[in-house]
Amino acid sequence: MIEFDRVSKRYDSGRDALRELSLFIEPEELVFLTGHSGAGKSTLLKLIMIMERQTRGRVIVNGKDLQTIKGGGIAKHRQDIGVVFQDHQLLYDRTVYDNVALPLLISGFEHRDIGRRVRAALDKVGLLDKEKSNPEALSGGEQQRVGIARAVASRPKILLADEPTGNLDPALSAEIMALFRAFSRAGVTVLIATHDLALISRMQHRILTLKEGALVAGGGRE
Amino acid sequence: MVVSKAGRTAARSVTKVPFARRFVTWRLHHRLARHDTLSRLGRHWVSTLLTALVMGVVLSLPAALSMGVLTLEAALAQVDRGDSITVVAHDSLTLSQVEVLSEEYASLALVRSVSVVSKEQALDELSQWLGLSPEVLASLGNPLPHSISLTLTSMQTEALQALTEQLTHNPLVADVLLDMEWLSRLQAIALFGERLMWAFVAIALLACLLIIGNTIRLAVESRRQEILVTKLVGANNAYVMRPFLYTGFAYGAAGGLVALLITYSVKSWLGGPIEALANSYQTPYFALRFPLSLAFALLTAAIVLGMLGAWASARRQLKLIEPR
Numbered sequence: 001m002i003e004f005d006r007v008s009k010r011y012d013s014g015r016d017a018l019r020e021l022s023l024f025i026e027p028e029e030l031v032f033l034t035g036h037s038g039a040g041k042s043t044l045l046k047l048i049m050i051m052e053r054q055t056r057g058r059v060i061v062n063g064k065d066l067q068t069i070k071g072g073g074i075a076k077h078r079q080d081i082g083v084v085f086q087d088h089q090l091l092y093d094r095t096v097y098d099n100v101a102l103p104l105l106i107s108g109f110e111h112r113d114i115g116r117r118v119r120a121a122l123d124k125v126g127l128l129d130k131e132k133s134n135p136e137a138l139s140g141g142e143q144q145r146v147g148i149a150r151a152v153a154s155r156p157k158i159l160l161a162d163e164p165t166g167n168l169d170p171a172l173s174a175e176i177m178a179l180f181r182a183f184s185r186a187g188v189t190v191l192i193a194t195h196d197l198a199l200i201s202r203m204q205h206r207i208l209t210l211k212e213g214a215l216v217a218g219g220g221r222e
Numbered sequence: 223m224v225v226s227k228a229g230r231t232a233a234r235s236v237t238k239v240p241f242a243r244r245f246v247t248w249r250l251h252h253r254l255a256r257h258d259t260l261s262r263l264g265r266h267w268v269s270t271l272l273t274a275l276v277m278g279v280v281l282s283l284p285a286a287l288s289m290g291v292l293t294l295e296a297a298l299a300q301v302d303r304g305d306s307i308t309v310v311a312h313d314s315l316t317l318s319q320v321e322v323l324s325e326e327y328a329s330l331a332l333v334r335s336v337s338v339v340s341k342e343q344a345l346d347e348l349s350q351w352l353g354l355s356p357e358v359l360a361s362l363g364n365p366l367p368h369s370i371s372l373t374l375t376s377m378q379t380e381a382l383q384a385l386t387e388q389l390t391h392n393p394l395v396a397d398v399l400l401d402m403e404w405l406s407r408l409q410a411i412a413l414f415g416e417r418l419m420w421a422f423v424a425i426a427l428l429a430c431l432l433i434i435g436n437t438i439r440l441a442v443e444s445r446r447q448e449i450l451v452t453k454l455v456g457a458n459n460a461y462v463m464r465p466f467l468y469t470g471f472a473y474g475a476a477g478g479l480v481a482l483l484i485t486y487s488v489k490s491w492l493g494g495p496i497e498a499l500a501n502s503y504q505t506p507y508f509a510l511r512f513p514l515s516l517a518f519a520l521l522t523a524a525i526v527l528g529m530l531g532a533w534a535s536a537r538r539q540l541k542l543i544e545p546r
Binding site for chain 1: 246247250254447448451454456457458459461544546
């Protein structure tokens with residue numbers, strides 16, 4: 001589902017964020033990505049989202065070589081991937097419902113369909129009663145769940161999360177992780193970048209460990 | 223918090239979309255952008271109104287000027303273009319001699335018709351014009367000569383000059399009156415007015431582009447976060463650009479309407495004095511002109527300017543806002 005083939009990324013500043021990195025993530029797999037700050041976790045996610053381009057090597061997502069995707073294709077590619085951010089990236093000038101509906105509107109879902117999917121997504125994260133609230137009125141954990149609902153509302157095949165529990169206490173973090181596991185069981189490929197080793201070591205999933213842009217554990221096909 | 227079995231089967235890609243579906247989406251996106259634009263402009267109605275007023279004022283300058291120029295040009299086109307020449311006969315000539323001369327002139331190629339104005343007729347006209355009784359004027363003695371008025375078939379400058387020269391050479395002719403100077407002065411003024419109008423049109427276009435450009439630049443900047451998020455969840459540039467184009471359209475249309483309002487107010491305010499002036503000259507054709515076609519052109523130009531300014535500004539600004 002996601003394949004990195006000897007991928008290197010050097011930023012304009014000269015910093016090597018990834019070095020000859022190869023990995024393979026199966027469909028419907030849940031994989032954790034860990035490592036110190038600056039080890040290349042964010043860069044790896046950005047390459048999958050085409051927010052950055054690799055300097056060398058190939059990135060293949062959903063069977064497509066990302067190097068061949070250009071212009072308007074990038075937007076289409078992003079529609080097929082759900083993303084959850086550490087700082088939620090919600091829009092505070094609209095309701096929870098409208099936040100979750102945003103990717104559906106952009107992807108061109110039908111009006112009826114949108115209502116159904118938004119409510120289904122909010123139901124999954126346990127926030128169905130908050131659809132009319134402003135995200136600002138919600139707690140950090142709830143805001144993160146809105147972010148997750150937005151990421152999964154269009155039912156993408158791939159779900160990426162960048163430090164989704166970064167600002168949450170352990171109980172809330174475990175709750176969020178349980179959500180991701182549920183999505184993985186429902187057929188979504190999930191890749192989560194996180195620092196929280198204590199939490200993920202209990203979860204019995206593959207852990208990719210990055211160090212200075214190279215994979216030191218967990219790579220290769222299972 | 224359990225994902226249903228249906229979630230598994232429903233997980234699907236949203237890439238390959240048929241044309242009809244894409245068209246529906248496209249229309250939906252337009253409707254969303256319109257709705258978004260209107261509600262935003264409504265929420266910030268004071269700044270919306272101010273921008274529209276500024277645009278309107280700027281656009282009303284060339285509009286008002288063009289009204290003046292059009293009025294002047296229409297008046298010039300209809301005014302007696304002086305297509306007649308008055309030949310003043312020598313004092314020594316009798317009326318019958320003048321009549322013979324006039325018959326000679328009637329056969330000239332450029333001349334359509336001739337009419338002899340005797341010195342008595344001339345005095346009559348003068349006394350009427352002065353408002354004195356002809357007897358009083360006649361008692362002072364009649365200094366006026368006989369004259370011949372020639373109506374011409376053409377007003378071509380060269381032909382006219384040749385004719386004037388030919389007429390002047392005749393020893394029986396005291397003077398040839400061809401009052402062209404006022405006409406050429408008026409034409410020069412009209413030309414000046416027209417160029418002034420175009421200069422103002424150019425200035426107003428530039429000013430409007432800058433006003434809209436700056437307004438949209440600020441609008442894009444204030445929505446930076448939203449743009450980043452929408453791009454991250456799969457919005458393309460067209461989707462992000464659309465609300466700003468609609469904003470430019472709205473500003474242009476509102477600015478154009480304000481300009482029309484100002485122009486028509488000026489027209490009705492100046493209408494009275496102009497009518498009085500026209501009446502004093504007994505020239506009914508002299509009225510302020512601002513035809514509907516011009517009003518339509520003004521509105522269209524304002525909308526095009528609004529969208530163009532918005533497009534250029536947003537395109538430049540959006541390039542700087544890419545998720546990183």
